[in-house]
Amino acid sequence: MNKAYEKLLNCTRIVREKIRDFKPRVALVLGTGLGGYGDRVEQAKVVDYHEIEGCPVSTVVGHAGRFVFGYIAGIPVVVMQGRIHYYEGYSMEDVVLPIRLMGLLGAEVLFITNGVGAVNRSYRPGDLMLIRDHLSLFIPSPLIGENMEELGPRFPDMTHVYREDLNTAIRQAAAQLHLRLQEGVYVQLTGPQYETPEEIRVLEKLGGDVVGMSSVCEAIAGNHMGLRVCGLSAIGNMGAGIKDEVLTHEPQEKVDEDFASLVTQSIQNIGMLLS
Secondary structure: OOOHHHHHHHHHHHHHHOOOOOOOOOEEEEEEOOOOHHHEEEEEEEEEHHOOOOOOOOOOOOOOEEEEEEEEEEEEEEEOOOOOHHHHOHHHHHOOHHHHHHHHOOOOEEEEEEEEEEEOOOOOOOOEEEEEEEEEEEEEOOOOOOOOOOOOOOOOOOOOOOOOOHHHHHHHHHHHHHOOOEEEEEOOOOOOOOOOHHHHHHHHHHOOOOOOOOOHHOOOOOHHOOOOOOOEEEEEOOOOOOEEEOOOOOOOOOOOOOHHHHHHHHHHHHHHHOO
């Protein structure tokens, strides 16, 4: 058996023993500054990454590093409260292990969120963006190496990573809440350094709208194993050189209420697609 797949199965077994017969339908990944949303899960059962032998552990300030199982808008969910980043020194295989684990636990939808910098000059800090597509040109693929045939094909199609029915559910949620929702292309770079002004200009020319250090690899791994993927970005700042400001990593303590409302309503709408 593929050693990476064997490790994944062992991690899944450990979590399954802790949550018993609970089966999440939506896997929600919370990004930088958004982790507090996990505290809103109803009837929560928490499993810390440290409790799972072989599971990578979050090392970034502001990422709690745990799975939260419970309900959002009545939908059974698993929330990844703190993701794993490639820049932390993990292999890309380990970075996406939690995504695959959530899929093996039963999740059908992978809902990715992240905090980003804006490349698109028409965006503003505080905007929310529906991820329509992504650029993975600057990171190693999480599918490099021996393929896990049990999960998906060697050469998966990436034409429709972000499912249109899920995108529609999120658009409808924004309309129901009277929220402005941008739509665009997410670019993942490795980090941990922020981009230079010239790099932002290049990303803009390539068609990128926002830039971050996560998410794309997760979407690829999720799509590979048949999860239906969607995503939201919370814009925290403009990219380097667009405004005269120094970029810093200062996690928010309070989750933006627009973001929280949009995620909750979106999951409720997505739940209707699963019934």
